[in-house]
Amino acid sequence: MPGLDEVSDIKSGGLKTAARHPVPKGEPILEMRALQKKYGAVEALKPASITFLSGEIHAIVGENGAGKSTLIKLLTGVIRRTSGEVYWCGKSVQLDNPHEAIARGINAVHQEVVLCPHLSVAANMFLGDEINSAGLMRKRAMTEAAQSVLDDLGFNLPAAAALGSLTIGQQQLVATARAAMRGTQFLIFDEPTAYLTRQESAQLFRLIRRLQGEGVTIVYISHRMEEVFELADRVSVLRDGTHVGTRKIGETNDAELITLMINRTIEQIYHKEHFPAGEVIVETRGLSGPGFEDVSLNVRAGEIVGLYGLIGAGRSEFALGLYGRHASTAGEVYWQERKVNIANERTAMDLGIALAPESRRDQGLCLNLPIGLNINLPVFGRLTRGLTINRQKEIENADRQIRDLKIKTPSRRVLVSAMSGGNQQKIVIGKWLSHGAKLFIFDEPTVGVDVGTKAEIYRLFARLLEKGAGIILISSYLPEVYELSDRLHVFRRGRLVASHDYRAASHEEVLTQAIGV
Amino acid sequence: MSAETVDSGTGPAPRKGVSILFGLTLLGLLLFLWLLLGLATNSFWTPNNISNLLRQGAMTAILAVGQTFVIITAGIDLSVGAVVGFTSVIVAWLLAAGVPLWIAIILTLAFGVLIGGFHAFGIVRMGLPPFIITLATLTSLRGIGLLITNGSTISITNEAFTNFSRADFLGVPSLFWMVIVVAIPAYVFLHLSRFGRYLFAVGSNSEAARLSGVNVHRTIYLAYILSSTCAAFVGLLLASRIGIGNATQAEGWELQAIASSVIGGTSLFGAVGSVHGPLLGAFILATINNGANLLNVNSFWQRIITGVLIIVIVYFDQLRRRGAR
Numbered sequence: 029m030p031g032l033d034e035v036s037d038i039k040s041g042g043l044k045t046a047a048r049h050p051v052p053k054g055e056p057i058l059e060m061r062a063l064q065k066k067y068g069a070v071e072a073l074k075p076a077s078i079t080f081l082s083g084e085i086h087a088i089v090g091e092n093g094a095g096k097s098t099l100i101k102l103l104t105g106v107i108r109r110t111s112g113e114v115y116w117c118g119k120s121v122q123l124d125n126p127h128e129a130i131a132r133g134i135n136a137v138h139q140e141v142v143l144c145p146h147l148s149v150a151a152n153m154f155l156g157d158e159i160n161s162a163g164l165m166r167k168r169a170m171t172e173a174a175q176s177v178l179d180d181l182g183f184n185l186p187a188a189a190a191l192g193s194l195t196i197g198q199q200q201l202v203a204t205a206r207a208a209m210r211g212t213q214f215l216i217f218d219e220p221t222a223y224l225t226r227q228e229s230a231q232l233f234r235l236i237r238r239l240q241g242e243g244v245t246i247v248y249i250s251h252r253m254e255e256v257f258e259l260a261d262r263v264s265v266l267r268d269g270t271h272v273g274t275r276k277i278g279e280t281n282d283a284e285l286i287t288l289m290i291n292r293t294i295e296q297i298y299h300k301e302h303f304p305a306g307e308v309i310v311e312t313r314g315l316s317g318p319g320f321e322d323v324s325l326n327v328r329a330g331e332i333v334g335l336y337g338l339i340g341a342g343r344s345e346f347a348l349g350l351y352g353r354h355a356s357t358a359g360e361v362y363w364q365e366r367k368v369n370i371a372n373e374r375t376a377m378d379l380g381i382a383l384a385p386e387s388r389r390d391q392g393l394c395l396n397l398p399i400g401l402n403i404n405l406p407v408f409g410r411l412t413r414g415l416t417i418n419r420q421k422e423i424e425n426a427d428r429q430i431r432d433l434k435i436k437t438p439s440r441r442v443l444v445s446a447m448s449g450g451n452q453q454k455i456v457i458g459k460w461l462s463h464g465a466k467l468f469i470f471d472e473p474t475v476g477v478d479v480g481t482k483a484e485i486y487r488l489f490a491r492l493l494e495k496g497a498g499i500i501l502i503s504s505y506l507p508e509v510y511e512l513s514d515r516l517h518v519f520r521r522g523r524l525v526a527s528h529d530y531r532a533a534s535h536e537e538v539l540t541q542a543i544g545v
Numbered sequence: 546m547s548a549e550t551v552d553s554g555t556g557p558a559p560r561k562g563v564s565i566l567f568g569l570t571l572l573g574l575l576l577f578l579w580l581l582l583g584l585a586t587n588s589f590w591t592p593n594n595i596s597n598l599l600r601q602g603a604m605t606a607i608l609a610v611g612q613t614f615v616i617i618t619a620g621i622d623l624s625v626g627a628v629v630g631f632t633s634v635i636v637a638w639l640l641a642a643g644v645p646l647w648i649a650i651i652l653t654l655a656f657g658v659l660i661g662g663f664h665a666f667g668i669v670r671m672g673l674p675p676f677i678i679t680l681a682t683l684t685s686l687r688g689i690g691l692l693i694t695n696g697s698t699i700s701i702t703n704e705a706f707t708n709f710s711r712a713d714f715l716g717v718p719s720l721f722w723m724v725i726v727v728a729i730p731a732y733v734f735l736h737l738s739r740f741g742r743y744l745f746a747v748g749s750n751s752e753a754a755r756l757s758g759v760n761v762h763r764t765i766y767l768a769y770i771l772s773s774t775c776a777a778f779v780g781l782l783l784a785s786r787i788g789i790g791n792a793t794q795a796e797g798w799e800l801q802a803i804a805s806s807v808i809g810g811t812s813l814f815g816a817v818g819s820v821h822g823p824l825l826g827a828f829i830l831a832t833i834n835n836g837a838n839l840l841n842v843n844s845f846w847q848r849i850i851t852g853v854l855i856i857v858i859v860y861f862d863q864l865r866r867r868g869a870r
Contacts, residue, residue, distance in 0.1 A: 396749050
């Protein structure tokens with residue numbers, strides 16, 4: 029790519045020490061040997077050995093939480109491995125910081141663009157590696173160089189425009205061009221087409237093939253089978269942090285890959301008790317709102333209704349809509365067979381809906397406040413007598429939830445930020461147990477939660493059902509919703525596309541419906 | 546953690562020991578300054594000077610308490626100085642127009658409520674950053690006040706009103722009693738009522754608060770209305786003290802209030818703060834100014850010393866917090 033070489037010549041950055049094409053095409057360029065990552069007791073990536081060949085496009089597929097992002101972070105030096113080795117061009121390397129990875133020529137393009145929207149396209153492409161002369165930035169030289177790279181890549185993008193004025197897809201292309209400029213030998217794409225239009229995807233694919241043509245090794249992470257088969261030379265499958273196999277693309281098919289992706293062994297932790305389904309607690313008819321459309325479903329007392337789909341399929345948006353966080357645009361909600369208008373969160377709570385939201389950090393908890401305050405937050409009205417809070421009741425309620433849920437803390441006064449993921453999730457749940465509800469919505473209740481706590485949470489579900497509550501369980505982890513749901517609804521692109529009774533469909537069928545192969 | 550008080554409940558006082566320690570440290574600093582000035586000057590420990598000091602600190606202290614409510618929600622109220630000047634004009638104008646004293650007082654406080662409501666409206670409905678909306682009223686209110694007075698001052702002839710600020714009760718200046726009158730309900734509100742908890746929750750994570758059924762908008766209205774009403778109350782006290790209404794009075798008091806609050810352990814990132822912290826902060830600042838005057842320190846130096854002290858005190862508070870984590 030002459031354009032790129034020119035740019036590399038202009039610049040004198042210290043990072044691009046990697047020689048071009050250090051390894052002949054088809055030879056191993058990066059080799060993982062028993063690479064492992066543990067977070068505390070949780071094994072995010074079990075010892076995995078994958079070899080990437082120079083100049084290939086190597087797809088990695090797996091469910092959410094299968095360990096794909098852990099793998100990327102390890103290879104780009106964002107996190108440190110627990111054990112194992114990485115060989116780069118035949119030599120053992122540390123890769124324990126991002127600078128080392130970049131200096132060696134390993135780069136990643138993330139699903140969400142992590143650049144500065146207020147700076148120009150050119151400034152972003154040269155960010156951290158600006159062209160200077162006599163200590164001053166040569167803005168015009170950078171704009172020209174950036175423009176020549178963009179033109180050369182066949183992108184019809186203005187280098188002088190602010191990055192934020194472009195679409196997400198165009199920003200993604202800029203991020204890719206940025207990586208391509210930095211003498212990259214090994215480029216990882218993390219679900220790059222998640223937010224792209226068809227046309228933008230096609231443009232990106234052309235760029236990827238072109239980079240491959242120049243000897244760059246591509247790792248392509250995706251949910252979308254059709255893309256994998258269109259692009260990749262080989263594909264590796266991850267499942268629950270385990271590398272379960274690598275196939276040449278010509279020697280496999282999507283059925284095999286999907287089978288590999290799914291954990292077939294039903295773990296003992298899925299504690300499922302069946303209760304006779306009671307009255308209908310809530311029913312939506314054609315409910316639409318921001319991010320979801322025309323959803324009709326109901327939840328009865330004593331049952332778990334599972335919502336499965338990929339991230340961004342509209343499940344959480346539906347939950348927030350039902351909870352009154354966003355106004356619905358069409359459709360109706362019936363609460364115990366009475367039509368209701370849930371205008372805000374308080375209305376939902378007063379009816380008897382509880383929501384443990386998707387993100388503990390952003391939606392669930394006040395992290396820099398004490399556990400006790402978080403647990404009592406929905407019920408301070410009830411704890412107030414006259415002007416002031418009844419201190420005794422406040423303490424009792426917090427301590428009861430801490431005790432009942434076995435939240436491991438020396439005191440209710442400890443800040444939530446000091447707690448582990450599992451304990452934080454229990455605090456979110458404790459909040460809603462103290463409030464009490466007829467319908468509990470659990471959105472990704474076990475993300476970042478250890479296995480023991482998972483099992484506790486599932487047993488808690490049974491306890492709630494026994495008392496006559498209904499549960500909506502949202503999860504991106506198929507075995508979880510599959511094993512726990514009395515009815516399972518599949519969401520894709522904001523719509524409810526399929527419904528199954530308990531274990532009526534196979535994992536493959538459900539996953540296929542979610543992905544939309 | 547820091548200067549939040551509260552105690553046995555589940556309020557934001559995770560580390561009771563440290564919290565009280567910080568409060569004591571500030572109190573200790575205040576007493577140390579008093580002791581030092583007592584040794585260094587003959588005039589510090591005179592009834593006159595102490596009364597004077599309490600009067601000087603009183604108004605900043607009340608402003609700082611109101612300001613703290615806002616800062617706990619992760620906001621800021623830059624308008625309080627202007628509100629003080631503006632409301633001093635309002636009360637003088639009303640009295641000059643022959644409005645009975647008690648009605649004038651109530652109307653003036655109502656202006657405070659209105660101004661705070663307007664701030665919250667700008668933040669909640671118009672999506673303006675607190676810094677911007679309160680900066681805008683800071684300049685506009687001074688302008689309106691100057692328009693009303695035509696750039697001059699309105700004298701207050703009501704003696705009952707002007708005598709109030711000079712009066713003592715049980716040997717303590719009435720202005721200082723007003724601090725207590727504000728501080729006790731403020732303490733009950735912030736540390737003992739659910740609305741106080743809501744302020745902390747909104748300042749920590751407004752989305753989580755909202756999903757927990759907290760009326761976030763109402764909480765923000767409450768915070769800004771309380772801040773402006775405290776400022777309007779200080780406007781009354783100031784008008785009483787100087788006997789005039791003048792829109793240019795109280796220039797820069799918003800910064801004094803914010804400084805007092807921050808010295809008192811309030812975090813500008815929200816969700817950390819107390820009522821007693823800003824009170825101590827205000828009197829520490831007042832003591833520094835008072836002492837500098839007694840020691841004949843150039844008033845330009847006073848400003849520099851105040852700035853340095855803000856940095857030192859808040860830096861040590863940060864260190865302590867990091868250590869506590």
